[in-house]
Amino acid sequence: MKNINFVGPRYIFLAISLTMITISIVFFFVRGFNLGVDFSGGTTMSVSFNSMKLTPADVRAIFSGADPIFKNASISQLHSLTTTGTQTKRSLFSITIGKFYNVDQKDKLVKNVQEIAKEHGVNARFESFQTVSGYAAAGLRQSAMWASIVAGIALLIYMAFRFQFIFGVGAVSALIHDLTITAGLYSIFWIRFDSTVVASLLTLLGYSLNDTVVVYSRIRENLKKMRGKPMAEIVNVSINQTLSRTINTSFTTFIVVFVLFLFSGTVLRPFAFGMSFGVITGTYSSIYIASPILIGWLEKRRKKVALRR
Amino acid sequence: MRTDKVRLIFILLVLFVSVTFMLYPPAPSAKGFWGHLFGNIRLGLDIKGGSRLDYLMVGKQPTPELTSQVITVLRRRLDDANFTEAIVSAVGKDGIRVEIPGIDNPKRAEKLIGQKAQLYFAQVLDQVRSSVKPAPKIGLSYAGAEWLQSKKSTDVWYLVNKYIQVGAGRLQLSGNYVSNARASVDTQRGGWKIDLTFNSKGANIFFQITQALVGKPLAIVMDNYVLSAPVVQTAIQGGSAEITGNFTYDQAQELAALIRSGNLPISLKLSEEQTLGPTLGADVIRRSLIVGLIGVLLVIIYMLIYYMGAMGVVAVIALFYNAFFVFGMLALTHGILTLPGIAGIILTVGTTVDGNVIIFERVKEEMRTGKTMRASISAGFNKSLAVILDANITTLITAFVLYYFGTGSIKGFAVTLTIGILGTIFTSLVVSRYILDLMAPFIKNKYATILEQPESIKGGRSR
Numbered sequence: 001m002k003n004i005n006f007v008g009p010r011y012i013f014l015a016i017s018l019t020m021i022t023i024s025i026v027f028f029f030v031r032g033f034n035l036g037v038d039f040s041g042g043t044t045m046s047v048s049f050n051s052m053k054l055t056p057a058d059v060r061a062i063f064s065g066a067d068p069i070f071k072n073a074s075i076s077q078l079h080s081l082t083t084t085g086t087q088t089k090r091s092l093f094s095i096t097i098g099k100f101y102n103v104d105q106k107d108k109l110v111k112n113v114q115e116i117a118k119e120h121g122v123n124a125r126f127e128s129f130q131t132v133s134g135y136a137a138a139g140l141r142q143s144a145m146w147a148s149i150v151a152g153i154a155l156l157i158y159m160a161f162r163f164q165f166i167f168g169v170g171a172v173s174a175l176i177h178d179l180t181i182t183a184g185l186y187s188i189f190w191i192r193f194d195s196t197v198v199a200s201l202l203t204l205l206g207y208s209l210n211d212t213v214v215v216y217s218r219i220r221e222n223l224k225k226m227r228g229k230p231m232a233e234i235v236n237v238s239i240n241q242t243l244s245r246t247i248n249t250s251f252t253t254f255i256v257v258f259v260l261f262l263f264s265g266t267v268l269r270p271f272a273f274g275m276s277f278g279v280i281t282g283t284y285s286s287i288y289i290a291s292p293i294l295i296g297w298l299e300k301r302r303k304k305v306a307l308r309r
Numbered sequence: 310m311r312t313d314k315v316r317l318i319f320i321l322l323v324l325f326v327s328v329t330f331m332l333y334p335p336a337p338s339a340k341g342f343w344g345h346l347f348g349n350i351r352l353g354l355d356i357k358g359g360s361r362l363d364y365l366m367v368g369k370q371p372t373p374e375l376t377s378q379v380i381t382v383l384r385r386r387l388d389d390a391n392f393t394e395a396i397v398s399a400v401g402k403d404g405i406r407v408e409i410p411g412i413d414n415p416k417r418a419e420k421l422i423g424q425k426a427q428l429y430f431a432q433v434l435d436q437v438r439s440s441v442k443p444a445p446k447i448g449l450s451y452a453g454a455e456w457l458q459s460k461k462s463t464d465v466w467y468l469v470n471k472y473i474q475v476g477a478g479r480l481q482l483s484g485n486y487v488s489n490a491r492a493s494v495d496t497q498r499g500g501w502k503i504d505l506t507f508n509s510k511g512a513n514i515f516f517q518i519t520q521a522l523v524g525k526p527l528a529i530v531m532d533n534y535v536l537s538a539p540v541v542q543t544a545i546q547g548g549s550a551e552i553t554g555n556f557t558y559d560q561a562q563e564l565a566a567l568i569r570s571g572n573l574p575i576s577l578k579l580s581e582e583q584t585l586g587p588t589l590g591a592d593v594i595r596r597s598l599i600v601g602l603i604g605v606l607l608v609i610i611y612m613l614i615y616y617m618g619a620m621g622v623v624a625v626i627a628l629f630y631n632a633f634f635v636f637g638m639l640a641l642t643h644g645i646l647t648l649p650g651i652a653g654i655i656l657t658v659g660t661t662v663d664g665n666v667i668i669f670e671r672v673k674e675e676m677r678t679g680k681t682m683r684a685s686i687s688a689g690f691n692k693s694l695a696v697i698l699d700a701n702i703t704t705l706i707t708a709f710v711l712y713y714f715g716t717g718s719i720k721g722f723a724v725t726l727t728i729g730i731l732g733t734i735f736t737s738l739v740v741s742r743y744i745l746d747l748m749a750p751f752i753k754n755k756y757a758t759i760l761e762q763p764e765s766i767k768g769g770r771s772r
Contacts, residue, residue: 147714253659256604
């Protein structure tokens with residue numbers, strides 16, 4: 001069996017990771033997040049037209065005619081839509097605006113848009129509509145925050161229960177590493193950050209921990225088997241022994257979430273992005289962060305035990 | 310009984326239960342093979358289309374009694390208007406959620422829900438035409454009176470008082486005394502009207518009021534609009550009244566429904582609306598199926614190539630077994646499959662494969678030490694047990710937290726993930742184990758030496 005030296009260049013990878021974490025944190029504060037309407041309040045709608053030639057600029061013109069605030073709306077074109085039964089193709093656009101619409105206001109907007117669209121020679125149909133008031137958004141933000149805190153604490157307790165303290169520290173470092181960098185990418189690439197993304201980040205937490213746990217279990221086992229060997233060697237052997245499992249699992253999971261990212265519609269794309277990248281960073285961190293972090297500490301403890309004897 | 314027999318019984322039992330609940334009771338609207346297979350799985354509004362409306366109770370401190378009263382009233386209103394599939398539920402301590410499948414414009418439903426429907430009868434003290442609200446009148450006889458707009462023509466204002474002067478005293482008559490309301494054709498004036506029936510107490514009050522107001526107008530007020538203000542011709546006995554106003558059929562039906570269902574004890578304010586039309590919904594279902602199939606297919610190909618032979622086959626069987634388990638349990642628990650829920654199922658593909666990979670790698674390691682195939686399998690499973698549990702419990706913790714804190718569609722993710730993880734643990738530790746044991750005699754341990762042969766021929770067991 002091949003034996004790759006993972007722990008040797010650990011300081012290089014640590015440096016790379018620290019740089020990425022720093023960049024992420026800078027982006028959090030400087031740029032912030034592209035919050036979805038469920039976190040910021042506002043409205044996202046998808047509207048289809050019976051003309052394939054329409055551009056976002058045309059759509060903006062139609063909507064601005066109905067309500068001038070759409071001059072600043074974010075508008076993007078989605079995949080085209082085929083109505084079942086017929087073969088007519090419709091172009092589909094996603095429109096997001098920071099305003100809440102109650103049912104009467106929505107009704108007026110729909111009527112106005114349809115009228116102006118008719119003047120432009122096209123027929124507009126509202127395919128989906130999501131509107132969230134500021135109050136509801138604050139509630140959703142709050143429950144997302146609590147979910148993250150409670151999940152973090154619960155996972156910590158589990159780790160403390162199953163492993164020694166230092167393993168907990170290592171696992172948490174890896175988790176913070178994964179979360180920060182993944183969240184940073186949402187800020188850097190300005191990908192919509194909504195409740196599904198929080199679900200994705202929490203799942204990634206579980207996934208990354210899962211990966212770390214597998215390697216840690218092996219380290220724990222080898223600490224007994226390879227008594228007296230240098231810590232770095234024990235950790236490196238453990239990583240190598242679990243390597244084919246790590247790669248197979250990560251690769252298959254990556255396949256499914258990446259296919260989801262490529263082919264799913266706009267709703268699940270931000271979720272799938274987090275999962276796809278999360279699998280990569282989760283795998284990387286369990287090999288290059290979580291495990292090497294243990295070496296120094298375990299070595300120190302072994303010396304202490306030796307001195308006492 | 311031998312352990313592998315017990316395993317087999319469990320495997321078949323779980324599979325039987327899953328498939329049974331997927332197929333039985335047969336879904337009424339199911340079409341074709343796929344329709345029947347998945348017909349019993351309830352789809353969320355974010356997949357099949359429909360409207361979700363979230364309201365906040367405002368104006369008063371909501372109590373549990375008040376909330377359940379609101380739900381009852383809304384339930385009645387929606388049933389009345391034929392939204393029988395609608396679901397009304399409480400969210401948190403001040404939220405009410407209404408979910409109506411299959412509609413792409415919630416306007417009609419919203420009109421029913423958003424109205425408090427506070428109905429009362431009032432004495433008309435004055436009537437003017439004005440584009441703005443007239444100034445209040447001062448004087449002892451105007452105490453408690455207020456200007457209200459006409460529902461029909463917005464420039465007509467009535468000065469009304471709900472405390473109706475009857476002799477020396479004052480009487481009140483509200484919608485609470487109405488026992489029935491229904492729409493009927495107005496043969497005299499054309500259009501539609503609403504017939505009201507009072508309960509016995511209401512009938513008595515109505516008689517006294519109409520007796521006092523003969524020759525004067527009596528206003529019928531709903532949610533602070535005057536619906537009509539007919540002049541009382543004679544004192545009315547028998548406890549029935551009618552609201553005329555040349556209504557259309559729909560308007561009359563809606564008003565009758567609102568009066569029948571009673572008034573809301575608290576005001577509702579819309580805080581969230583989410584509507585998905587049927588076209589986009591169908592598109593979502595098609596895409597999710599394609600995504601799921603491509604993902605699963607790629608994983609199957611990868612597993613078959615990487616684990617040439619028996620182990621690859623076991624992994625694929627495990628994958629299908631867990632898929633049946635997840636869908637069966639969804640049908641059994643009446644869980645609702647949402648869009649993020651589909652993501653949860655897709656993720657389950659990953660965890661199932663993970664469970665098998667952990668075991669296979671361990672078994673391979675044991676094979677390298679020269680153990681027999683059966684002994685390797687046994688040792689491999691025993692040593693992977695803790696890791697598989699650890700790995701899945703961490704994900705399970707996340708899923709529980711998401712279920713508790715998540716709203717709507719995220720809950721759907723938590724549900725499928727939880728079922729998927731439980732299925733993964735079962736498939737990895739029981740199903741894969743059984744099949745691998747079954748195949749053991751046919752797998753050649755390429756690392757093994759002479760030691761191996763006799764045991765597999767005798768079919769002896771390693772424990």
